[in-house]
Amino acid sequence: MQLRYRYRLDPAPRHVAALARAFGCARMVFNDALRARQQAHAAGLPFPTDAELSRRLTLAKRSPERVWLAEVSSVVLQQALADLNSAYRNYFTSRSGNRSGPRIQPPRFRSRKDHRQAIRFTRNAYFKVLPNGKLRLPKIGDVPVRWSRPLPSPPSSVTVIRDAAGRYFASFVVEADPAALPKTEPEVGIDLGLTHFAVLSDGRKIDAPRFLRRAEKRLRRRQRDLSRKQKGSHNRDKARLRVARAHARVADARRDFHHQLSTRLIRDNQAIAVEDLAVKGLARTRLAKSVHDAGWSAFVAMLEYKSRLYGRRFHRIGRFTPTSQTCCLCEVKDGPKPLHVRAWRCQGCGAWLDRDINAAVNVARAAGLAVTACGAQVRPGPTLAPRGEAGTPPKSCH
Numbered sequence: 001m002q003l004r005y006r007y008r009l010d011p012a013p014r015h016v017a018a019l020a021r022a023f024g025c026a027r028m029v030f031n032d033a034l035r036a037r038q039q040a041h042a043a044g045l046p047f048p049t050d051a052e053l054s055r056r057l058t059l060a061k062r063s064p065e066r067v068w069l070a071e072v073s074s075v076v077l078q079q080a081l082a083d084l085n086s087a088y089r090n091y092f093t094s095r096s097g098n099r100s101g102p103r104i105q106p107p108r109f110r111s112r113k114d115h116r117q118a119i120r121f122t123r124n125a126y127f128k129v130l131p132n133g134k135l136r137l138p139k140i141g142d143v144p145v146r147w148s149r150p151l152p153s154p155p156s157s158v159t160v161i162r163d164a165a166g167r168y169f170a171s172f173v174v175e176a177d178p179a180a181l182p183k184t185e186p187e188v189g190i191d192l193g194l195t196h197f198a199v200l201s202d203g204r205k206i207d208a209p210r211f212l213r214r215a216e217k218r219l220r221r222r223q224r225d226l227s228r229k230q231k232g233s234h235n236r237d238k239a240r241l242r243v244a245r246a247h248a249r250v251a252d253a254r255r256d257f258h259h260q261l262s263t264r265l266i267r268d269n270q271a272i273a274v275e276d277l278a279v280k281g282l283a284r285t286r287l288a289k290s291v292h293d294a295g296w297s298a299f300v301a302m303l304e305y306k307s308r309l310y311g312r313r314f315h316r317i318g319r320f321t322p323t324s325q326t327c328c329l330c331e332v333k334d335g336p337k338p339l340h341v342r343a344w345r346c347q348g349c350g351a352w353l354d355r356d357i358n359a360a361v362n363v364a365r366a367a368g369l370a371v372t373a374c375g376a377q378v379r380p381g382p383t384l385a386p387r388g389e390a391g392t393p394p395k396s397c398h
């Protein structure tokens with residue numbers, strides 16, 4: 001199973017210059033090949049094959065106007081061609097095959113102004129993690145790495161990325177062997193909600209951590225600032241960079257939170273069930289933005305791959321499971337409720353039900369997991385909770 005591990009790089013000015021050159025050369029090779037294919041297409045000629053493009057690259061390096069391509073690792077240039085090939089492959093597949101997936105655009109020319117610049121080194125480029133912790137990149141140098149966690153095994157490739165905020169990262173691909181964790185008893189259903197990030201069938205409600213919410217607030221402020229700046233002004237450029245930095249901080253904080261929470265859930269539970277997000281039907285509403293911000297799909301993807309990696313069961317509950325309409329105690333269905341109704345009395349058994357926990361229990365049940373429903377019952381109370389309230393604590397179960 002292939003996993004990506006990403007680390008921040010601290011390149012010295014000489015590395016930054018060499019990387020800029022490598023980004024530029026990779027872009028040029030990519031664009032030359034794209035142009036060759038477009039011209040062949042326009043002239044009604046057969047598409048130049050991958051091998052033909054590769055041969056042309058070798059020739060280009062000997063020509064005087066492309067001679068500086070030799071200053072960059074040839075693997076980086078070959079990988080730029082490989083990127084173009086896979087971009088075309090994806091495009092043709094999406095055009096010919098099923099139409100249900102997202103429409104993929106044909107490859108576009110890369111620009112120096114693109115927010116993300118990247119080059120890739122494969123194993124035959126002889127990149128190396130040195131004993132002193134630096135990353136040796138051919139024709140770039142030994143770049144310091146912030147090892148936030150250890151690499152589990154030798155990487156098969158590394159992509160060096162410069163993001164919109166001007167930060168550098170190394171993203172390693174490693175082959176990880178699935179290793180089952182010791183067996184455990186609990187099974188859990190998860191409702192991904194709007195009032196809380198996640199609600200568990202055992203009655204726990206999990207919010208995004210404060211540092212993440214603070215970073216999100218700062219990002220919104222920066223975006224407002226940016227929209228007020230004059231187009232094309234120097235101040236707008238500065239504001240744009242501040243937005244990019246705030247964005248990067250939010251993305252990092254969110255990824256950390258998702259990693260910590262998914263690891264904890266996988267460690268503590270033998271089986272996990274979540275509702276398929278498309279089913280929530282929120283993506284098309286005006287709640288779509290907050291749904292997006294919550295980053296659920298990235299979180300669910302983490303739960304899924306970690307389940308495979310650590311030998312846990314993972315279930316995605318599909319359509320037609322009305323999780324918020326059915327009482328998880330007596331299974332009486334009493335119809336849809338507007339989103340602001342956070343708790344209600346069941347028409348069947350008279351229990352006061354917490355909307356989110358009830359849904360989480362139903363998700364677990366729909367997946368056939370063994371969970372109790374005791375967490376879903378709450379004390380009767382006002383259904384409109386004050387802002388920032390942490391939720392009703394689950395009643396103990398006897």
Ligand SMILES: [Zn+2]
Binds near residue numbers: 327328332346348
């Ligand atoms: Zn009931």
